[in-house]
Amino acid sequence: xxxxxxxxxxxxxxxxxxxxxxxxxxxRSYQIRFAQNQIVISNxxxxxxxxxxxxYKKRVVASDIKDLTKIDPQVENLVRIAKASQENPDYAxxxxxxxxxxRPAVDKKIIDLSxxxxxxxxxxxxxxxxxxxECAGSFWKYDEEHYLRTSNGARGVDRRASLxxxxxxxxxxxxxxxxxxxxxxxxxxxxxxAGHKAGKIAALAKNPVxxxxxxxxxxxxxxxxxxxxxxxxxxxxxxTVMAGLSPYAKKLGKKVASSEVTIIDDGSxxxxxxxxxxxxxxxxxxxxxxxKGILKTYLHNTSTAKKFKTKTTGNAGLISPxxxxxxxxxxxxxxxxxxxxxxxxxxxxxxxxxxxxxxxxGDFSTIPRDGIFRIKNGEVVGTxxxxxxxxxxxxxxxxxxxxxxxxxxxxxWGEVYVPTFAPYALARGIGITRSAE
Amino acid sequence: xxxxxxxxxxxxxxxxxxxSYAEARYEHQTNEDxxxxxxxxxxxxxxxxxxxxxxxLANGGLGFGATNSMAKGDVKALVDDTVKIAKAAHRKDPIVxxxxxxxxxxxSVPQVKKLSNVPVEEKIEEILHIDRELMDLKFKIPxxxxxxxxxxxxxxxxxxxxxxxxxxxxxxxxxxxxTVQHNGNxxxxxxxxxxxxxxxxxxxxxxxxxxxDEAKSMENSLEHGKKSPEGKMDxxxxxxxxxxxxxxxxxxxxxxxxxxxxxxxxxxxxFITPASIGQRVGSPVVNVCDDPTIEHGIAFYAYDDxxxxxxxxxxxxxxxxxxxxxxxxxxxxLGTRSNGSARATTYNVEAIVRMANTYVEPxxxxxxxxxxxxxxxxxxxxxxxxxxxxxxxxxxxxGREAYLIENGQVTTPVRKTVIELTTPTFWGAxxxxxxxxxxxxxxxxxxxDPGQALDAALGGASMRLRNVYLR
Numbered sequence: 001x002x003x004x005x006x007x008x009x010x011x012x013x014x015x016x017x018x019x020x021x022x023x024x025x026x027x028r029s030y031q032i033r034f035a036q037n038q039i040v041i042s043n044x045x046x047x048x049x050x051x052x053x054x055x056y057k058k059r060v061v062a063s064d065i066k067d068l069t070k071i072d073p074q075v076e077n078l079v080r081i082a083k084a085s086q087e088n089p090d091y092a093x094x095x096x097x098x099x100x101x102x103r104p105a106v107d108k109k110i111i112d113l114s115x116x117x118x119x120x121x122x123x124x125x126x127x128x129x130x131x132x133x134e135c136a137g138s139f140w141k142y143d144e145e146h147y148l149r150t151s152n153g154a155r156g157v158d159r160r161a162s163l164x165x166x167x168x169x170x171x172x173x174x175x176x177x178x179x180x181x182x183x184x185x186x187x188x189x190x191x192x193x194a195g196h197k198a199g200k201i202a203a204l205a206k207n208p209v210x211x212x213x214x215x216x217x218x219x220x221x222x223x224x225x226x227x228x229x230x231x232x233x234x235x236x237x238x239x240t241v242m243a244g245l246s247p248y249a250k251k252l253g254k255k256v257a258s259s260e261v262t263i264i265d266d267g268s269x270x271x272x273x274x275x276x277x278x279x280x281x282x283x284x285x286x287x288x289x290x291x292k293g294i295l296k297t298y299l300h301n302t303s304t305a306k307k308f309k310t311k312t313t314g315n316a317g318l319i320s321p322x323x324x325x326x327x328x329x330x331x332x333x334x335x336x337x338x339x340x341x342x343x344x345x346x347x348x349x350x351x352x353x354x355x356x357x358x359x360x361x362g363d364f365s366t367i368p369r370d371g372i373f374r375i376k377n378g379e380v381v382g383t384x385x386x387x388x389x390x391x392x393x394x395x396x397x398x399x400x401x402x403x404x405x406x407x408x409x410x411x412x413w414g415e416v417y418v419p420t421f422a423p424y425a426l427a428r429g430i431g432i433t434r435s436a437e
Numbered sequence: 438x439x440x441x442x443x444x445x446x447x448x449x450x451x452x453x454x455x456x457s458y459a460e461a462r463y464e465h466q467t468n469e470d471x472x473x474x475x476x477x478x479x480x481x482x483x484x485x486x487x488x489x490x491x492x493x494l495a496n497g498g499l500g501f502g503a504t505n506s507m508a509k510g511d512v513k514a515l516v517d518d519t520v521k522i523a524k525a526a527h528r529k530d531p532i533v534x535x536x537x538x539x540x541x542x543x544x545s546v547p548q549v550k551k552l553s554n555v556p557v558e559e560k561i562e563e564i565l566h567i568d569r570e571l572m573d574l575k576f577k578i579p580x581x582x583x584x585x586x587x588x589x590x591x592x593x594x595x596x597x598x599x600x601x602x603x604x605x606x607x608x609x610x611x612x613x614x615x616t617v618q619h620n621g622n623x624x625x626x627x628x629x630x631x632x633x634x635x636x637x638x639x640x641x642x643x644x645x646x647x648x649x650d651e652a653k654s655m656e657n658s659l660e661h662g663k664k665s666p667e668g669k670m671d672x673x674x675x676x677x678x679x680x681x682x683x684x685x686x687x688x689x690x691x692x693x694x695x696x697x698x699x700x701x702x703x704x705x706x707x708f709i710t711p712a713s714i715g716q717r718v719g720s721p722v723v724n725v726c727d728d729p730t731i732e733h734g735i736a737f738y739a740y741d742d743x744x745x746x747x748x749x750x751x752x753x754x755x756x757x758x759x760x761x762x763x764x765x766x767x768x769x770x771l772g773t774r775s776n777g778s779a780r781a782t783t784y785n786v787e788a789i790v791r792m793a794n795t796y797v798e799p800x801x802x803x804x805x806x807x808x809x810x811x812x813x814x815x816x817x818x819x820x821x822x823x824x825x826x827x828x829x830x831x832x833x834x835x836g837r838e839a840y841l842i843e844n845g846q847v848t849t850p851v852r853k854t855v856i857e858l859t860t861p862t863f864w865g866a867x868x869x870x871x872x873x874x875x876x877x878x879x880x881x882x883x884x885x886d887p888g889q890a891l892d893a894a895l896g897g898a899s900m901r902l903r904n905v906y907l908r
Contacts, residue, residue, distance in 0.1 A: 030522075033886060035699045038529060041499040041787060042522035046515055047488065048505060060480040066487050066505045078483060084557040086478040086565075117525060136701035138886045166886075168702040173828060178702075243474055244580025244616035244625065319472065319480045352705075353824035357835050357853060360616060360623045365833060367826045369705070386831050388824070388857070413703045414888060435831045435859045436906030 001026060002157070004050060004068050005149035011075040012054040013151050017082070019094050020151040021053040021280065024068075028143040032116050035136040037124050039117065053279065053318050056082035058091045062318045092306035094280045095316075097153030101276040101283055102268065109186035110161045113141050123167045123181070123195035130199025132169035132177070139191070140164040142272070154281020162272035165191040166412060168370070169198035174208050174385050177201025178223060178350045178370045182272045182409040182419065201349050204380065205371035211384035215429045217345030218389075219338055219375060224351045224368065226410040226422035229326050231354065231364075231393055232263050233418050236289050236297075238304035239320030247362030247393055251295050257397035259293040260331060265315065267324025271409060273419035275324060282314040284324050293398070299323060326420040331403025338404055338424045340378035346432070347373040347380065351389065352415050362393035365433070391431040399427040440465075440489070443512050444595045447491050450513060452597050454520040456493035458534060460596035462742060463489050464784035466588060469557075473564045473583040476572070481557070490784040491516055495523040497531020499766075503785035534765040535774055537745055539599030544739040546606050548635025552587050555636045560585060563639055564611075567648050571615075574649070576656050580616035585609075587636075600744035608735055608892060609638035610879055613648055619659035624852075626651055626821060626837050631735030631879025631892060641733070642877055654818075654838045658850040665839065665854035667908040671814030671901065672856070672866075673807050673842065676875035678817050678834055679797040679897030684880060686860045687725040688792040690829035691752040691760070692778075693767035695790075704884045705827025708860065709758060711771060719756035719864025724798035726751055727762060729777065734794030734894040735879045738780070742788035745777040752795075756864065764790045782889040789885050797897030800870040807869050807901040809845040815854050815907055816840045816847055833857045855908045862905065871899035 005022040012020035031043040050065040052075070061082040065074050116139045124135045146158040162184045170176040178201070179194030220228070235246040248256065257263075267275050267284025277283055280302060288296050298308060301316035315321040339347070354366040366389050374382035404424035411419045444461045451459035470482040488505035489512060500523025502515045564583045571578060587609055594602045614627040628651065632638035674682075690707040694700050697711070729738045729747035738747050743765050751759045763771070764779035767790060779788040808816060815836070822835040836854035840847045856863070876896035883890050 031887070035701055039498065039526040040532075040699055041501055042526065043787065044500070044502040044515070044518045044522055045785060046502070046504040046506065046511065046518075047785065060478075062480050062482045064484040064486065066485060067507075069507075074485070081481060081483050081557055084561075085481050086561060088477055088479055090477055090479070115525060117527070134698060134701065136698060138702065166702055170701065170706075173706055173708070239474075242580070243582045244614065245582075319482075352827060355822045355824045356625075357822040358623060358625050360625060363822075365822060365824060367824050367831070369827050386826070386859075388831070388833060413886060414883065433833075433857060435857050435862070436908075437862070 001147040004071065005147045007071050008050055008052055008075055009149045009151050011072055012079060015076065015079040017054045017056045017079060019055040021094060022149050023051045023279065024147040025049050025051065026145040030116065030141045032120050032139045034120050034124065037135050039120065051318060052078065054078060054082060055091060058087040058089065059085040060088050060091055061085065090303055090307055092303040094150055094152050095282045095302050095312055097150060097281050099154055099277065099281055099283050101156050106159045106161045107185045110141065110163055111143060116141060119165060119191045123165055123191035126192045126195030127167060127169035127199030130196055131203030132171055132199040134170040135167055137165065137167035148277055148281055150281045154277065156277045156281060158276040160275060163189045164272060164411065165194055167194050167198045169202040171202045171206055175202055175205040176370045177205060180223065180410050180412055182411055184270055184272060184274065201371040205383045208372065208383040208385035211372065211387035211432065211434055213433045216432050217342050218427050218430045219342050219345065219347040220425040220427065221347065221349040222408040222422040222424060223410050223412060224348050225425045226416040226420040227351050227354060228396060229263060229328050229420045229422055230416045230418055232289060233265060233323035233326045236299055237321045238298040238300050238308060241298055245359045247360060248295060254295055255293050256295045256394050257290050257293040258400045260403055261290055261293050261397060261400055262288055262329035263290040264288050264327040264329065265299065265323045266327055269325065271325040271419045272411065273325035278314050279316040279318050282312055282316065284314045287313055323418045326418055328407065328422050330405050330407050330423050333402045333404050335404050335406065335424050338402055338426045339375065341402060341426055342375045343377055345375050347375050354415065364393055365390040386434055388433045389430060390433040396427060396430060399429055400425055401428055402426040440507055441593050443507060443509060444489060444593050446509065447489060447512050447516055448595050448597050451491060451493045451516045451520055454516060456495045456520050458494040458597055460594065461489055461491045462784055463593045465591040466783060469587040471561055471564055471585045473568060475581055476568050478561060486783060488784040491519050492787055493519050493523050494532060494534065495520050497528045498523040498526025499532050501787045532766055533769045535769045537598065540740060540744055541601045543603040545604060546633045546737060548607055549637040550635045552589060552607050552635050567645050570645060570649055571652055574652055576652060577618040578615060578652065579618055582614040584612040594742065594744055596744055602740050602744055606633060606738065607635055608633050609636065611644050615652060615655065617652060617655040617659060619656060622659050624655040624659050626655060629879045630877050631894065632877060633733050633735055633737040658838065658852055662850040662852040665815060665836065665851040665907065669904050669906050671811040671903050672905050672907060673811065673814065673816040673899060673901045675818040675899050676873060676897045677819045677878050679900050680878050680895030681820060681823055681834060682863060683725045683795045683797050683897050684792060684893065684895045685825045686829060686832050686863060687752050688727055688795040691762055692790045693761040693763045693771060696761060697767055697770055700884065703886045708828045708830040713758045716758050717756055718758050718861050719753055720867045721756045722800060722870050723753055723756045723864050723867050724751060725753040726798050727792050727795045729793035731794045731876055734876050735892045736793035736894050738793065741777040741779045742781050743775065743779040745775045745779065747777040750776050753864065762790050762792060764788065780891060782891050786887060786889050791884065791891055792882060792893050794876055794894035794896065796874065796876055797870060797900060799872045799874040799898035802869045802871045804871055804873055804899050807871060807899060808842055808847060811842045812844060814842045815851060816842050817854055830860050832860065832863065858905060866902035866905045867900050868903050869901040874898050
C-alpha cells in the first residue's frame with residue numbers, strides 16, 4: 001500500500017504538480033446492527049481507498065481513488081482537471097516533513113475479533129436486567145490501516161483499531177435511555193456498562209409528562225455534554241470560521257465559556273480518534289481550544305494558519321481542518337455534587353438535531369431525547385418529554401458552573417461526531433421551549 | 438464488463454454457500470464538487486467511487502458485505518464472510534422477504550446537456566458568475582459559500598430471483614450559504630437545489646435568479662424587518678416550508694422501519710404505529726405524497742435498490758395516515774408488499790427504507806387568494822433553523838424570509854418567526870393548499886448506521902394554516 005501512495009505522489013509531481021498527498025486507507029471494519037433485542041444485519045467492509053490531494057500552480061484538486069489498478073490514468077485526469085481549474089490565492093502549501101511519529105499501539109485482540117455478537121448480547125442483557133424491554137443499536141469493530149506519503153517529505157503508517165457500541169433501551173416509545181462504550185483495548189471495552197446505563201435511564205423515564213418552557217438549571221449527562229463540546233470543536237475549525245459557519249469569529253483571546261471550561265483537541269492521546277498524522281502528515285498534538293473560558297486557537301492546516309498568521313495545529317483534513325479527539329478538562333465536583341447543586345432544574349441525558357438560526361451569533365436549538373428528568377434539590381422528582389433546548393451556544397458555555405471529576409469517552413451518530421471525553425456538567429438558566437398547543 | 442460478471446458471480450456463489458436469497462449491486466459513481474468560498478475556488482473535488490455490495494439472507498439472518506476490489510478471489514472471500522455473518526445472527530424470528538417478480542430492464546435519466554460533455558471551466562464559471570452578480574448588488578456579504586455538485590451513478594443490480602437491472606442516473610446540485618450584514622445585524626441562509634438530469638439544470642432551476650432574489654430578501658429583511666408577532670394567528674407557508682414539513686413531519690414518521698423499531702437506536706422511532714393506518718393526522722385538505730417517479734426530482738428512480746418498481750405513495754391522504762414507505766423486509770413483517778422504497782447511498786451500504794421526492798400535493802388555491810383571506814398573520818416563505826424529535830412529533834421551523842400579513846396584504850418583513858408545533862397540530866390547521874408545486878429543494882436525508890446522507894427532494898405547494906401559535 002505504501003507503494004500506491006508513493007506512486008500517486010510521484011506521478012503527480014512528474015506531471016508538474018507542486019504539492020501532492022496520498023493517504024491509502026485499508027478498511028476492514030465490521031458492524032452488527034441490532035433492534036428489538038436481536039441482530040438485524042451484520043456488515044463487513046473490505047475496501048481500499050486512496051485519498052488524494054494535489055496542487056498545480058495553486059489550483060487545488062482533491063479526490064478519492066478507488067481503483068488502484070489504474071493509478072496513472074486517474075492521476076493524469078486529476079492533473080488535467082487541476083489545469084482547467086482556477087488559482088486559490090489562499091493556498092499556502094503543505095507542511096514540511098519529514099516527521100517523527102509515535103509507534104502505533106494497536107490491541108491485537110481487537111484486530112483478531114471476528115464475532116461481536118457476545119458484546120451485543122451483553123449490552124442487551126444488561127439493559128433488559130434494568131427493566132427495559134426493547135433494545136437497539138450497533139456494535140463496531142473499526143479496523144483501518146493508513147499509508148501516507150506527501151511530496152514534502154512526510155511518510156507514515158498508522159493502524160487504527162477500536163471497539164464501539166451504541167445501545168438505546170426502551171420501556172416504551174417515550175421512555176428510553178442511551179449508553180455508549182468506546183475502547184482502544186479489548187480489556188477496557190464495557191458494553192455491559194453501556195447497556196446498564198441505557199436500561200437504567202429508560203426505566204427511570206417511565207410515564208413522562210409534557211415539559212414546560214422557561215429557564216432551567218441543567219445537569220448535562222456526558223452524552224449530551226459531548227454534543228456541546230463537539231459543537232465547539234466543529235465551529236472552531238478555521239475554514240468553518242471563514243465560511244461564516246461559526247460564532248467564534250473574531251473571538252480569539254475573548255471569553256467564550258465560563259472559567260471552569262477548558263477544551264483540548266488531542267489526536268495523539270489514547271482515544272478512538274487517535275491518529276499518528278493529519279492529512280498533511282503533521283503529527284497531532286495536544287492544544288487547548290478553550291482555556292479557562294478563553295478562546296485560544298482555531299484549528300488549522302497550513303493554508304488557514306497562514307491566513308491567520310499562525311502555525312498549523314496539525315488538524316488538516318483534505319480541504320478543511322477538523323478536530324481529532326476532544327477532551328473537556330475534568331472539574332472538581334463529584335457526580336453527586338453536580339446533582340445536589342441543581343435545586344430546581346432538569347437532567348438531560350442525550351440530544352439530537354442541533355441546528356442554528358444564526359451561526360454567527362450562535363443562536364441554536366437542539367432536541368433532548370431519551371430520559372429527561374425534573375430535578376429538585378438534587379433528586380429526580382419527575383420525568384418530562386417533548387421539550388427543546390433553545391439558547392445560544394456561547395451563552396450555554398458561559399453558564400457552565402461545575403464539571404465532574406470523572407469523564408466518559410463518548411461518540412454518537414452525528415451529534416458527537418468527534419470522539420469526546422465529557423464530564424457531567426451543571427449549567428445555570430438555560431432556555432427550554434416546547435410545542436405550542 | 439468484468440465488474441458485471443462479478444455481480445452475477447457473487448449472487449450465484451452466495452446461493453451455493455447456503456444463502457436462501459442473495460443480491461449484489463455494482464455501482465460506479467462519478468462525483469464532482471466545485472467549492473467556492475468568498476470568491477476563491479477553494480478546491481475542486483473529483484472522485485470515482487466503484488465497488489460491489491452483496492446482501493444475503495441465510496438461516497434467517499441478514500448479512501451485507503462490500504468491496505471495491507474487482508478481483509474474483511476478493512469477491513469470493515467477501516461472499517464467504519457475508520454468508521457467515523448472516524448465519525451467525527441466530528435470530529428467534531427469521532427475516533424473510535415477500536415474493537417479487539423478477540425484473541430484467543435498463544433505465545436511465547435523460548440529459549439534455551450531458552454532464553460529461555460540459556467542460557470543467559464552464560462549470561466553474563457558473564458559480565463564479567453567480568458570485569460576481571451577488572457582489573454587484575453592493576450588499577455587505579462577508580461570507581459566501583457555494584458548492585456545485587455533479588454526480589453520475591451507474592448501477593447494476595442482480596438478485597437470486599432473476600432480476601437484472603441496469604441504470605444510469607445523473608444529478609446536479611447547487612448548495613449555497615450566505616451571510617448578509619446590515620447596520621450590525623446579520624441574516625444567514627442556506628439553500629440546496631437539485632435536479633435529476635444534465636447541465637440543463639442550471640437554467641431549469643434558475644440558480645442565478647434564486648441566489649440574487651434571496652440576497653435581496655435578506656437585505657430587505659435586515660433593513661425593514663420587524664420582530665415577528667407572538668400569539669395565535671393565521672400562517673401561510675411557501676413551498677419550501679411545506680416541503681420540509683412533508684419530509685420531517687410526514688415522510689420520516691411513515692417509514693416502516695422506524696414504525697417497526699429497526700432504526701430505534703440512531704435515527705429513532707415514530708409516533709405512528711402499525712395500527713395508525715386510517716387514523717387522522719391532518720385536515721381533510723392534506724395530501725402528502727412520496728413519488729420517486731417525478732421526472733427530474735433529484736431522487737428520481739424507476740426501480741429501487743431491491744429491484745422493486747417505483748411508484749407514488751400517498752402517505753397522508755385527505756388528512757389520514759394512508760400508507761407507509763416499505764422495503765421487502767418491513768413489508769414481510771406488516772403482511773404487505775414493498776412499495777419500492779429501498780435505497781442506498783453507495784454500493785458499500787445496505788439499502789433501507791427511504792423517502793424520495795416528498796411533497797404536499799397541490800390543490801387549486803392561488804397564493805394571493807390564500808393571503809387575501811388572512812386578516813392578521815405571517816407569510817413564511819422560507820426557513821433557516823429546523824429540527825424535530827426522533828418520534829417525529831415536535832417540530833420547529835424558524836423563518837428566514839417571512840412577512841406580516843395585514844388585512845389580506847403582505848406588508849413588512851418579519852424576522853425569526855418560529856413555528857413550534859406538534860405534527861397533528863401543524864397538519865390539522867391547514868385549510869387551503871395552493872397550486873404552486875415546487876419539487877426542487879434538495880436535501881441530504883440522514884438515516885441509518887453507518888449514516889447514509891441520501892438525495893431527497895422536499896417540495897410542495899403553499900399552504901394556509903389557521904389559528905396557530907407563532908412567536
